[in-house]
Structure formats: C-alpha cells, structure tokens
Amino acid sequence: MTQRNAISDLSEVEASLELERLAIELSKANSAYHTHDAPEISDSEYDALKKRNLAIEAKYPHLKRKDSPSEQVGSAPAAGFSKITHAQRMMSLSNAFDDNDVRDFDKSIRKYLNAEESLEYTAEPKIDGLSLSLRYENGHLIHAATRGDGEIGENVTENAKTISDIPHHLQNAPEVLEVRGEVYMSHADFAALNERQLENGLKAFSNPRNAAAGSLRQLDASITRARPLKFFAYAWGVLSAPLAQTQMKSIESLNHLGFSINPLTKSFDELEALLEHYRYIESQRATLGYDIDGVVYKVNDLSLQHRLGFRSTTPRWAIAHKFSAEKAWTRLEGIDIQVGRTGALSPVARLRPVTVGGVVVSNATLHNEDYIKGLDSKGETIRAGKDIRVGDWVEVYRAGDVIPKISDVDLTKRSEQALEYVFPDACPECGSLAVREKGDAVHRCVGGVACPAQAVERLKHFVSRGAFDIEGLGAKQVEQFWKDGWISQPADIFDLKNNYRTGLQQLKNKEGWGEKSADKLFDAIDRKRDITLAKLIFALGIRHVGENSAQLLAMNYLSWSKFESAMRNAHIGEGRQWEELCAIDGIGQVLAGSLVASFQSEYEFEAIQRLVAHLTIEDAQHLKIDSPVAGKTVVFTGTLEKVTRAEAKVRAESLGAKVSGSVSKKTDLLVAGPGAGSKMKKATELGIEILDEDGWLALIKDL
Numbered sequence: 001m002t003q004r005n006a007i008s009d010l011s012e013v014e015a016s017l018e019l020e021r022l023a024i025e026l027s028k029a030n031s032a033y034h035t036h037d038a039p040e041i042s043d044s045e046y047d048a049l050k051k052r053n054l055a056i057e058a059k060y061p062h063l064k065r066k067d068s069p070s071e072q073v074g075s076a077p078a079a080g081f082s083k084i085t086h087a088q089r090m091m092s093l094s095n096a097f098d099d100n101d102v103r104d105f106d107k108s109i110r111k112y113l114n115a116e117e118s119l120e121y122t123a124e125p126k127i128d129g130l131s132l133s134l135r136y137e138n139g140h141l142i143h144a145a146t147r148g149d150g151e152i153g154e155n156v157t158e159n160a161k162t163i164s165d166i167p168h169h170l171q172n173a174p175e176v177l178e179v180r181g182e183v184y185m186s187h188a189d190f191a192a193l194n195e196r197q198l199e200n201g202l203k204a205f206s207n208p209r210n211a212a213a214g215s216l217r218q219l220d221a222s223i224t225r226a227r228p229l230k231f232f233a234y235a236w237g238v239l240s241a242p243l244a245q246t247q248m249k250s251i252e253s254l255n256h257l258g259f260s261i262n263p264l265t266k267s268f269d270e271l272e273a274l275l276e277h278y279r280y281i282e283s284q285r286a287t288l289g290y291d292i293d294g295v296v297y298k299v300n301d302l303s304l305q306h307r308l309g310f311r312s313t314t315p316r317w318a319i320a321h322k323f324s325a326e327k328a329w330t331r332l333e334g335i336d337i338q339v340g341r342t343g344a345l346s347p348v349a350r351l352r353p354v355t356v357g358g359v360v361v362s363n364a365t366l367h368n369e370d371y372i373k374g375l376d377s378k379g380e381t382i383r384a385g386k387d388i389r390v391g392d393w394v395e396v397y398r399a400g401d402v403i404p405k406i407s408d409v410d411l412t413k414r415s416e417q418a419l420e421y422v423f424p425d426a427c428p429e430c431g432s433l434a435v436r437e438k439g440d441a442v443h444r445c446v447g448g449v450a451c452p453a454q455a456v457e458r459l460k461h462f463v464s465r466g467a468f469d470i471e472g473l474g475a476k477q478v479e480q481f482w483k484d485g486w487i488s489q490p491a492d493i494f495d496l497k498n499n500y501r502t503g504l505q506q507l508k509n510k511e512g513w514g515e516k517s518a519d520k521l522f523d524a525i526d527r528k529r530d531i532t533l534a535k536l537i538f539a540l541g542i543r544h545v546g547e548n549s550a551q552l553l554a555m556n557y558l559s560w561s562k563f564e565s566a567m568r569n570a571h572i573g574e575g576r577q578w579e580e581l582c583a584i585d586g587i588g589q590v591l592a593g594s595l596v597a598s599f600q601s602e603y604e605f606e607a608i609q610r611l612v613a614h615l616t617i618e619d620a621q622h623l624k625i626d627s628p629v630a631g632k633t634v635v636f637t638g639t640l641e642k643v644t645r646a647e648a649k650v651r652a653e654s655l656g657a658k659v660s661g662s663v664s665k666k667t668d669l670l671v672a673g674p675g676a677g678s679k680m681k682k683a684t685e686l687g688i689e690i691l692d693e694d695g696w697l698a699l700i701k702d703l
Ligand code: IVH
Pocket: 091, 092, 093, 124, 125, 126, 127, 128, 129, 130, 131, 182, 234, 235, 296, 315, 318, 320
C-alpha cells in the first residue's frame, strides 16, 4: 500500500482531495469485488481506506462528500441479479476499539435512557462474512437478498436455498418474518475450495470472506451449491409479530425455528462480565474454525432497543468491539508544534518510519501537553503514566486501524540525556503567548489573526469545501497570495480582481499562472459572491462553530441582518438575545460565547463587515418535515417519566420541531410532566396548547 500522510498533517485542501481519491478508489474496489468477485485490493487495505476516509471526515466534517463512502453501508448492487428493496434498511455497526470505548457506549446509552442501574447486553462473535436478509411469508422462504447499499440488495434467493443452514419452510413462524445473519465459509472448506480452484487452473480466493461472497453471488446456483456455505442468524428485519421481548430470547426463538445461531452468544447484566466474554471469545478465536473480527454487543431489552433507535446507518443500541490492531516499536525523533486556525498548538511526533499493519507510519498525533505526560483528558493515567521524551523508543498502533498513536514507551531504553518535554509557552509561529486556560487541555496562541499561522489557516478554512469552496483557490494558492501580501482577510479575496496591485495583469504574470487560469479564478470568485447564510456563518471560522451549528444558526435567524444584529446586541451570559441564542438546541454556552465575542471584537467585526459588503446572502428556511409538530416550537417541562429529556428533544427535533427551554408567545406546545410549575402557568396564561407526556407520545406515536 502506498504511504499516505498522517491525517494530522493534511491541510483542508489536501484532505478534500484525499476524500475525493478515497471515494473513487473505494468505489472501484467495490465494483471489482462485486462484479467479478476478484478484489483488486486486500480486505485489510480496503478496511484501511474506509477507515482513513472516516478519520478524515471526523477531522473535517464539513468536507464530507455527498457520495461519501461512509454513508454507504455496503456497495451498490451489481448488474446481473435482480434487485430487492429491503423492507427495512440493513444497518451497519459503529465500532469500539478498546474497553473504554465500550464503557463510553454503555454510559451514553444509560444517559440517553436515564437508566442508573446496569443494563443487560448480549455479546456474540462478529462473523467475518457477508450479511443476508431472508424473507419468509406464512413460513415459506420468499426471497433472499444481499445487503447491497443497505437499501437495495441483490436477489440471491436460488443461491441461498442451496445453503443447508437456511430452511425453506418454517413452522409456527410469524406470518411475515425477515431473518438476518451472516453467510460465511469455514477455514477447512475454504482451504479445500482453494485447492480445487488451483487444480482446475482457477484463481485462489484471498480469504474466506471473499470466497463466501464469490460463491453466494454466482449467477448459476449450481456453482453455489457446490460450495459449502454456512449461515448464522443474529438479527431480524420486518416482523408481523414479535419473536420475544429480548434479543437473547429472539435469537433463541430463531434457533427453535431451525436457524443456526452462534453458540458463543450470551447475555450479561454486568459490563465487566461482558468485557470478560470478549476476552474469552478472543482467546477462542484461533480454534473456532471460521473468521471473526470482533465481538458485537447489543442491548438485550427490545423495548429499550426501540427507544434508542438508529443513527443514519447504525443502531444506537449495538456496537462492534473490534480485536486490537497491530503494533510496532520505533524511535521518536522529534516533536513539532503545529498552530491551527483557532490558535491551538498541536504537538506532532516525528517518528523513525515503521510499518504498522502494512502501512508506513512516520508521524503520530500527540494531542496536547497532558497526553505527552501520560494523562488523558480527564487527568487519568494513560500508557501507565509514562511520559514521552524525544529519543524514546515508543510503541505505535493505528487507532481504528487508521490514526497513528503511541501506546507505550520503553523506559529501559531511555537515554539519560532524554529530558522531559517542556511544552512551549509561546507560539512558534508568531511568538505570542501560548496560554493554557483552566479546564482546557490545549495551549492556545493569543495572537488571533495577528498570528500568521492562524490568519492563513482561517483563510484556508474560508475557501474550503463546506465554506466558500472557491475553485482554483486552495490551500497552496492561499498561502502564496498571503505570503505575497495579496490577501490578509477574506474580503481581500473579493477585492483581488479590482486591486491594481493584484488584478488580472499581475496575476497572469505570476509564476504558475496564465491569462486563462487567472480569468478562471476571478470567475470562480465572482460566482461565490452569492452565498447561503449557513455557509457564510461557517466560513467565518469562529471557534466552536462547525458546519452543523452554522446550519442551526441559519435556520433559527433566517437572514443575515437578523443574525448580525442579534450577535452585535447580545451580552455574554444575559439578556434576551443571549437567551434566544442559547435556547437553540445544539448551541451551547461555549459556542454562544465564542460567537458573540467575535462579533464584538471591533477588528473581527470590521473584517466581517468588509466581507459582507461583497456578498449577496441567501436567506435560510425552516426545516420542512411532514409531521404535526414540524416547524412548531415545543417546550418540555416537569418530570418526564417514560423518556429522558434528551430523548424527547432528539425525537421532537427529528420530527421538525424546534425545542426551546422557555415559554414565550412563540411557543406552540408545552409538554408538561409532574412538577411543572411556572412554565405551565405562563403557558396557560398565553393560551398555549398543553399536553402531558402520554398525550405527547400519542401525538408522535406512529411517526
Ligand atoms: S448485528 C442492526 N451481529 O457486521 C444491527 N452484525 O460491521 C445489524 N456482522 O452489517 C448487525 N456478525 O454484516 C450483527 N453478530 C453480528 C454480526 C454482524 C457480523 C456484520 C453484519 C453487519 C456488519 C457491521
């Protein structure tokens, strides 16, 4: 595999190019795998590409593409098979890479459900095969479909019928029953199949999963029949009647109906016991006779699963705990400091290049001062508290198989000259103080836009995808124009053409530019004089304001003039404008404070004014969703007994409602539980519709 830059080293423009490259490469790999069952890259390379894509998206959420590979659960169905639209989408799983990720998963679930006591979970091997959905009506197997892209799969009914684990008829099954599970091939069958392939002068399969996929997806079912495939049932789709009340009992009921279920599936009411079972399964991995790549945990109680629901492609109630990644030792040759758009100083480890899981790693993120010291964000010990020093031998792994991190330090090899790393208290770029505020792990350069690194990074952000996205004006050009003194603020970009120092005549004579490219650039800039409110807010590059929050702000204020006047008139911590800003769901006090402070810094506000004078800003619109509460402002008060506040809020918002914390003339609906006081009184006075919790649940029941 070609070496790629560490994600922490990527500029925004590089990141966006890389996302484009990954989308193309992954789509090519998908079709090679699916149309010819002849993968051009190995599974681990494929996984690494997918994970790299995810990690870049996590760092630059605003660069995420519309055709992002991470939104695709599998791959689009191949030609040759007829298509089946899944009655219920086939989901993927989010991943946990260590025990702490699993503890966080449990915590977030309990928080969502407001459950103090421990929850029951099932744990079962994650089978490394391909998923299949089987639909039974009145006990007859009607069709079998591969996952495809999660929405539409391929009709592989005839092939599935050749698998001995898949019953053609069921007795005492619900009228409609969709059984989901994994098709896989055992190690022994894989070895025998490859032997036959070679004997017949055919290509060997690279691993059991590809062999299983290639075998199931044969247009001629007689070929599938000759290949020994197996099937474990672990989930279901549409059901006309529930199988049971819990995950465990439902799986057992599938077993009674005639499906094979994995014998290592167990339920636990203690998180630590769950993790113990993970270690047990890991210890059995080599003897199972088939490939597994982790352990899947699921909330056992199905009514809780229902309440937790789904994110766009993964359930909230399940997670895959992957087996740990490969590690390697190397020498730490230096620590560099990079200064970001908001002034954060990020330490980066420069490593003697080393191969980890097939990829050469030469940089690793060191996050911040505490991390170097061996402490995590909560001040707890990591790496057994061992600090990292230049010259040390360090153990490197790739978190999520992508992001290089340091897991250990070999103290026996530490030289006596190796000194404890002293985090700089000045910005390496501008010399301003680098301050670490109380409660913050990060050192920040106080230079603001006077710091060249921050100013350039902000300009790069301004032109990036998700913001103004100006074609031909990427990180490289921004850096050059900045160095030449052509641009120092966003408004300068729109002045470039008419400025006698920087206009067409000048640009076309510049190295790397000609008349055509210069013209093209000015046209691209002109096209972006029309911009949506959300993009403008995001482009300003204000700390904490990401693409999502910019969208929320735009949807709430609707026009630039309303937004600007609210921000100018707001006082941090008090007053109507402040309250309204903080009442927007998803806008916290920290973000609000940073936003208001920016608009009230005369320097920054002047820069914003200069910019806005060049633009025509398109108003935003309230979200349109078809539900009785869409566009309405809902307030929850008192104690909710069936769902938590957080859950109620998420649900209301997903139905298009705006959830506010206070009752005003603008409130459309108050949902009041026991103990509701002043808000209830005020709502009654204002004649606002009031529902109790049951009334609310009934209103949104079938949505
Ligand atoms: S549950 C809604 N359980 O892993 C939850 N999936 O990475 C659906 N897989 O798409 C999935 N073993 O193809 C589940 N015991 C197991 C699994 C399992 C393998 C696969 C499945 C899924 C993928 C997600």
